[in-house]
Amino acid sequence: MDRDLVAARELAAGLAVRAGRLQVERRDTLRVGAPKAHANDVVSDVDIASERLIVDALRDAWPQDAVQAEEGHGGGGTSGWKWVVDPLDGTRNYISRTGPWSVCIALYEGDEPRVAVVYEPVADETFTAVDGGGAELNGERLTVSGGPALDTALVGVSFQPNPATKARAGRVVRDLLPVCGDIRRVPAALNLVYLAAGRLDGGLALDTNLWDIAAGALVAREAGVVLGGRGDAFSTELTIGAAPALWDSLAELVRGVA
Known part of the structure; x- marks a missing residue:
């Protein structure tokens, strides 16, 4: 089945912005539910409302598509x-209220990602990509920088906050920092798009789910x-990302301890 990927990107970007605005509007009245997989795996009624907004619209537009949602x-x-x-x-x-968050939507054809949107509501930044068509931030083309040496590099670290993964992340940080x-x-998701924007030079993510990193x-x-x-x-x-000049040194270190 052919698909207009630009149209898919535009729809996904619009939905991400709508969900992000809902999150900002409802932040003062949110309700936190029971933890899911572990004590640090929290969910709010705003997570649920945001997902329903996105999934319902995707189903309306492409009812034959599968949807994998957190x-x-x-x-x-x-x-x-x-x-x-x-x-x-x-x-x-x-x-x-201690840091950024984002809305993430990706479209796969089989096992291959074709479209991606990551929206950061507070900064009102929309990161998008189409397979083979480049990446953009609010419509401006993104191109990764060459990257510094490891001893001056800023590295993003992401991990699931369950006890086993926290212990694993601790070993990585012990050797990396x-x-x-x-x-x-x-x-x-922000770790990866900040790499694309050159705000981070390298990044790693441990024990994520597909929806965390796909877009x-x-x-x-x-x-x-x-x-x-x-x-x-x-x-x-294990996901490792880096500017080209930093890749070898960062990947070698992380693979050795992660």
Whole structure:
């Protein structure tokens, strides 16, 4: 089935902005539900409302598409296309008002990402990408910088806050922090798009889900960020991204301890 990828990107971007504005408007009245997989895996009624807004509109536009969504409002499809939705990546930041969060929507054809949108509501920044068509921030083309050496590099770190992954992340930070310029802990999608924008020089994510990284990874790749994991292909278990000049040193260090 042919698909107008630019039209898909524009629809997804519009939905991400609508969801982001809802999140800003309802932040003072949100209700936090029971934890999901572990005590730090929190969800609010705003997560749920945002996902329903996005999924319902995608279903209306392309009813034959599958939808994989974090809070469970997706379903199967027959078209061979799949939307991957994280309605609020960084819920803990959102609830506690301690950092940024984003709305993430990606479109896959089979196993290949074709369209990506990551929207950061507070900054009103929309990062987008179309497979083979480059990456943009608010309509301006993104191109990754060459990147500094590791000892001056700013590296983003993302990880699921369950006990096992926190222990794993602690080992990585123990070895990384003394030899890099500095680190920042940021949600996974923003970690990747900040790489694309040159705000971070390198980044790593541990034990994520597909909806955490699907959109951000395509934006990063289309901007020229080098991505990998244990090997050339990145995975939800380990995602490493870097500017080209930084890739070898960062990947070697992270793979050795992660």
